[in-house]
Amino acid sequence: MNEYEAKQMLKEYGIKVPNSFVANCEEDIENLNLKYPLVAKVLSEKILHKSDVGGVILNIRDKEDARHAFKKIHGKFNTPVLFEEMVSGGVELIIGVLNDASFGPAIMFGLGGIFTEVYKDVTFRVIPIKERDAWGMLEDIKGRKILEGYRGINVNKEKIVELLLSVSRLVEERGNIEGMDLNPVLATPHDVIVLDTKIIETSR
Helix, strand or coil: CCHHHHHHHHHHCCCCCCCEEEECCHHHHHHCCCCCCEEEEECCCCCCCCHHHCCEEEEECCHHHHHHHHHHHHHHHCCCEEEEECCCCCEEEEEEEEEECCCEEEEEEEECCHHHHHHCCEEEEECCCCHHHHHHHHHHCHHHHHHHCHHHCCCCHHHHHHHHHHHHHHHHHHCCEEEEEEEEEEECCCCEEECCEEEEECCC
């Protein structure tokens, strides 16, 4: 599914995502009513790595910028364009779901952004998880001090636990999630918000 559809699914399970708007044509920009700055993204289930192919434009400041962004992305890919309010600050996390041949669906948690590639600091649990499992995942990673107020960095760990439980419930209830990649997930002192997501479904 495309990113907009994936995020609508997350919202059904109480998972917070940025406010968004889908433009199918340039005229739709007139109805764009989001808080600037925005990010524009190519919207296609066939393009998983949007930044790698030039399908993301940041720091859109007004409707004129939005029109230019739409023309550039739509002209290159011939797809709708997803506009979202930009969110910054906090700690970047990653949450994923994969299907293991032996154990079935499993949930992954770790530090996101550059930490994902550099440290590969992640932990796994078999779905479904309980609250104690989610708290254990926060304790498992080597970078757990970053989640505990290291050098003045503060995140809401209770919200992270809620997110892990919501993802587990989504996978258990839907029954057809082949894979999921929530990265980055931005954790702040007050909330946790999923900035980018990929979800792959299988037919039942």
